[in-house]
Amino acid sequence: MTTDIHHLLAPYVLDALEPDERNVFEAHLAQCELCRSELGGFAETASRIGGAQAETPPPELRDRLMAMAATTPQERPVVTAMAQRSRLRRALPRIAVAAAAVVAAVSIAGFVNEHQKADDLRAERDEMVAVLTSSDAAMSVDASTGGASVRVISSPSHDAAVVVGTSLRALRSDQVYQLWTVHDGRTTSAGVMGRGPGMMLVDGIKGVDALAVTVEPKGGSKTPTSDPILSASI
Amino acid sequence: MPAASRSNRHLGVAAEPTSPPGDDELLQRVARGDDAAFGALYDSLGSSVYGLARRVIRDPARAEEVAQEVFLQVWQTAARFDPARGRAKSWVLTLAHRRAVDAVRRDQSATNRERTYDWTPGPDHDVVDETVSLRLEHEQVRRCMEGLTELQHEAITLAYFQGYTYAETAEVLGANTSTIKTRMRDGLVRLRDCMGVES
Structure with missing residues (x-):
């Protein structure tokens, strides 16, 4: 499938969207600033179409609602809502930094390699989109005690998975997150994820039992040098 | 109105006419547990929420249930509303639409769902006691919908009012799914620009 995930916004x-797709897209939305910037205008447009259907409701409804409100406690999410927003606000610069780092990596790779690298990145992005939008995409979430979590969206038909780490805290500059696949007790590196929140494609998930994330020295390690901070079964 | 403020001044009442609070202000008051604001918000948005639920679900009793669930959710979760991200009306109608679509999908299997996608222009205006500005907004929506291409119009109408997924929409219209997603997108862009919504 070559569909761009942005086309799921409308x-x-x-x-x-089907409920599963809605979940996957909402995970993407958390990562995609472009999507969020378009969401407001589209949502306002849709709600105006909806608002134009006005019809007077039965008069009893108002009385019933007022009575229900009088006996229904309200969520007290002011603190939570603000905390979530500030978490997001804190995460956004890191996502931007991660994106800038990718761009920088491509541009300093040199003139000769540049096009090849850009093509590789584009191909990787296309495959992520294919996994996220595949009909057999399944999602699992793993949270550590420290509050970090990763979402794993795996697609058997693409033999690939996308790991979304939105809440990973930023590491020191000499450390990286490294992703591992666990297969019959053997641990194999699936690549370095970077120092903060990000997304990563894992190719070849057939026979893989679980994914694990460790903190490793800059550049990554051949085998894990610390206990996993997270692991998710596929 | 000049006449009113003149007489206000004459009576010694504050000369500045205070306009009634808008939906955004009301919803923020609801978040602080203000029952009267909840009633006023219902008076402002109740007909839009119920009308939208009726349009999607059709069955009046079921639509009333959904409208009730929506307003109860508004009461319970009002503190989540963030005025920086859009109007209160848009927030409430987004909740309403999702609940209506979820209800219609639960209630109706694909086989007995009505296969019509006519754009009936909504109820007669005398059904609802509308303010002039609302009436103008609704007329604008109708005019903008008429400005869509046939496929954009059908794709948006089937999804939004029938609760079809884009895949079901594609099947009903005999088009492929990527075409339908694209038509939904460019249709929304055209409507947004026609209505003068900030992008």
Whole structure:
């Protein structure tokens, strides 16, 4: 499938996604600043179409609601909501930094390699999108005691998975997150994820039992040098 | 109104006419447990929420249930509303639409779901006691919908009012899914620009 995941924004706003797809797209939305910047205008547009259907409700409804409100406790999420927003606000610069790092990596790779690298990145992004939007995409979430979590969206038909680490805290500059696949007790590196929140494609998940994340010295390690901070079964 | 403020001044009441609080202000008051603001918000948005639920679900009793769930959710979760991210009306109608679509998908299997996608222009205006500005907004929506291409119009209408997924929409219209997603997108862009919504 070559569909760009951005094209799910319009069906998302119209509530025209299957529940699974809605979850996957919301995970993507948390990562995609471009999508979020378009969401507001689209949602306002859709709600105006909806608002134009006005019809007077039965008068009893108001009385019933007022009575229910009088006996229904309200969520007290002011603290939570603000905490979530500030978490997001803190995460955004890190995501931007990660994106800038990718761009920098491509540009300092030199003139000769540049196009090849850019093509590789584009191919990787296309495959991520294919996994995220595949019909057999399944999601699992693993959270550590420290509050970090990764989402794993795996697609058997693509023999690949996308690991989304939105809440990974930023590491010191001499450390990286490294991803491992566990297969019959053997641990194999699936690549270095970077120093903060990010997304990563894992190719070849057939026979893989679990994914694990460790903190490693800059550049990554051949075998894990510390206990996993997270592990998720596939 | 000049006449009113003149007489206000004459009576010694504050000369500045205070406009009634808008939906955004009301919803923020609801978040602080203000029952009267909840009633006023219902008076402002109740007909839009119920009308949208009716349009999607059709069955009046079921639509009333959904409208009730929506407003109860508004009461319970009002503190999540963030005015920086959009209007209160948009927030409430987004909740309403999702609940209506979830309800219609639960209630109806794909086989008995009605296969019509006509754009009926909504109820007569005398059904609802509308303010002039609301009436203008609704007329604008109708005019902008008429400005869509046939496929954009059908794709958006089937999804938004029938609760079809884009895959079901594609099947009903005999088009492929990527075409439908694209038509939904460019249709929304055209509507957004036609309505003068900030992008």
